[in-house]
Amino acid sequence: MTGVRVLVGTRKGAFILAADGKRQRWDVGGPFFAGWEIYHMKGSPADPERLYASQSSGWFGQVIQRSCDGGRTWEAPGGGPEKSADGMPRGESNKFVYDTTSKTGKPLTTHQWYDGTQHPWEFKRVWHLEPSLSDPDIVYAGVEDAALFRSSDGGTTWQELAGLRGHGSGPQWQPGAGGMCLHTILLDPSEPRRMFVAISAAGAFKTDDAGATWRPINRGLVSKYIPTPAAEVGHCVHRLALHRTRPRVLFMQKHWDVMRSDDAGDSWREVSGNLPTDFGFVVDVHAHEPDTIYVVPIKSDSEHYPPDGQLRVYRSRTGGGEWEALTKGLPQRDCYVNVLRDAMAVDSLDRCGIYFGTTGGQVYASADAGDSWSAIVRDLPPVLSVEVQTLP
Amino acid sequence: MIRVELPQHLQTLAGVGEEVLLEVAGPATPRSVLDALEARYPVLRGTIRDHDTLERRPFVRFFACARDWSHEPQDSPLPAAVASGAEPLLVVGAIAGG
Numbered sequence: 001m002t003g004v005r006v007l008v009g010t011r012k013g014a015f016i017l018a019a020d021g022k023r024q025r026w027d028v029g030g031p032f033f034a035g036w037e038i039y040h041m042k043g044s045p046a047d048p049e050r051l052y053a054s055q056s057s058g059w060f061g062q063v064i065q066r067s068c069d070g071g072r073t074w075e076a077p078g079g080g081p082e083k084s085a086d087g088m089p090r091g092e093s094n095k096f097v098y099d100t101t102s103k104t105g106k107p108l109t110t111h112q113w114y115d116g117t118q119h120p121w122e123f124k125r126v127w128h129l130e131p132s133l134s135d136p137d138i139v140y141a142g143v144e145d146a147a148l149f150r151s152s153d154g155g156t157t158w159q160e161l162a163g164l165r166g167h168g169s170g171p172q173w174q175p176g177a178g179g180m181c182l183h184t185i186l187l188d189p190s191e192p193r194r195m196f197v198a199i200s201a202a203g204a205f206k207t208d209d210a211g212a213t214w215r216p217i218n219r220g221l222v223s224k225y226i227p228t229p230a231a232e233v234g235h236c237v238h239r240l241a242l243h244r245t246r247p248r249v250l251f252m253q254k255h256w257d258v259m260r261s262d263d264a265g266d267s268w269r270e271v272s273g274n275l276p277t278d279f280g281f282v283v284d285v286h287a288h289e290p291d292t293i294y295v296v297p298i299k300s301d302s303e304h305y306p307p308d309g310q311l312r313v314y315r316s317r318t319g320g321g322e323w324e325a326l327t328k329g330l331p332q333r334d335c336y337v338n339v340l341r342d343a344m345a346v347d348s349l350d351r352c353g354i355y356f357g358t359t360g361g362q363v364y365a366s367a368d369a370g371d372s373w374s375a376i377v378r379d380l381p382p383v384l385s386v387e388v389q390t391l392p
Numbered sequence: 393m394i395r396v397e398l399p400q401h402l403q404t405l406a407g408v409g410e411e412v413l414l415e416v417a418g419p420a421t422p423r424s425v426l427d428a429l430e431a432r433y434p435v436l437r438g439t440i441r442d443h444d445t446l447e448r449r450p451f452v453r454f455f456a457c458a459r460d461w462s463h464e465p466q467d468s469p470l471p472a473a474v475a476s477g478a479e480p481l482l483v484v485g486a487i488a489g490g
Binding site for chain 2: 034035036056058059060062063076078079094095096097330
């Protein structure tokens with residue numbers, strides 16, 4: 001019997017929601033890492049029992065957690081009392097140190113600060129963990145202050161892919177309201193050396209050589225809130241999404257504007273169409289229909305809740321431009337929650353399941369591609385991220 | 393043996409109780425005690441002090457014998473009562489947030 005496992009990161013711990021393929025009865029597991037912020041949790045596509053979680057705290061910093069049994073037990077890789085060959089304790093799993101060596105690229109130590117001055121890069125937390133499509137021990141981490149790290153030993157040690165920060169535009173990157181974070185990592189299933197990332201507030205970037213070199217891919221983005229609205233970098237991209245069978249087509253929820261690229265990010269066009277507002281955080285793609293996409297419109301950049309107190313998912317079956325409101329089962333009055341950028345995911349069952357979490361602690365699920373919704377849970381801490389695993 | 397009391401989140405992370413006992417080589421200082429703590433429980437590296445600089449994290453405090461040692465030099469000797477194990481070194485998460 002197939003099933004799904006929904007991995008939920010919240011402000012006060014992680015939760016794992018599990019159901020069989022009917023997706024009607026749910027078991028709620030957790031909290032795991034109680035009291036800690038779980039920015040993101042994701043499973044390996046190559047081994048669904050391998051999970052990674054980003055556990056952080058304003059007091060005690062960053063910890064990486066790993067499970068090899070689908071979330072029943074967890075360990076901080078390298079965090080046990082074992083020693084390395086030279087007798088030193090290991091414990092490198094939460095060590096994210098920016099690479100400033102001349103050997104691996106162009107040392108870069110500052111970015112633009114809120115007041116326009118240059119400010120040193122300072123590691124704060126891991127926003128997003130993206131396991132490799134083929135190897136459970138390879139995982140990428142998008143961090144704040146924005147950079148990309150890679151582990152090839154199951155999260156025990158991490159090395160920065162410094163070509164991103166060092167490619168040239170780094171001194172122009174600046175923090176958004178939530179900090180300067182690398183929050184989206186997309187791996188191209190058809191081109192193993194190609195990756196896309198997105199940074200707030202810098203924009204989208206692409207590599208075709210497994211992360212050694214990068215270039216900005218923001219042509220067509222227009223952001224009225226920056227001095228040069230069509231600048232090469234400086235855009236507050238909130239989220240990118242692609243369909244695994246058509247990875248040259250990318251979708252983007254920008255601060256304002258929903259965008260689409262048909263050339264692997266080389267150019268973008270707006271597909272906001274008839275949305276009631278094109279501000280928002282999430283965007284995702286139906287598992288079986290590459291032109292069916294989902295967003296959750298949020299009223300504005302200063303009012304982070306749904307328009308008119310009505311929580312509505314919008315679906316486009318045309319790859320953007322034409323949108324329909326999905327409301328059945330969602331609160332249509334007095335609803336003032338937000339849906340954060342990593343808090344929507346899809347399963348690959350038939351029909352496709354759609355999931356999202358809110359800052360009010362609800363996790364909503366649709367087992368019919370968005371036609372109807374119900375809450376799996378209603379009273380979790382504020383939800384930071386939602387991922388879904390479709391289990392064999 | 394030197395006694396170190398940890399805040400709840402770090403107890404959970406390291407899989408220990410409220411207090412751990414440590415053998416510390418040489419004089420007992422904040423640095424030598426934390427070095428011994430992290431050597432025994434590597435998962436705590438980076439949670440009390442910065443991985444790279446070894447500076448105390450901003451919202452962590454060290455108390456011993458009713459005194460705040462947070463701003464003392466890391467190599468300053470801790471009180472004899474801590475060195476002898478009569479009193480613990482307290483690692484405390486600052487009271488903040490909701």
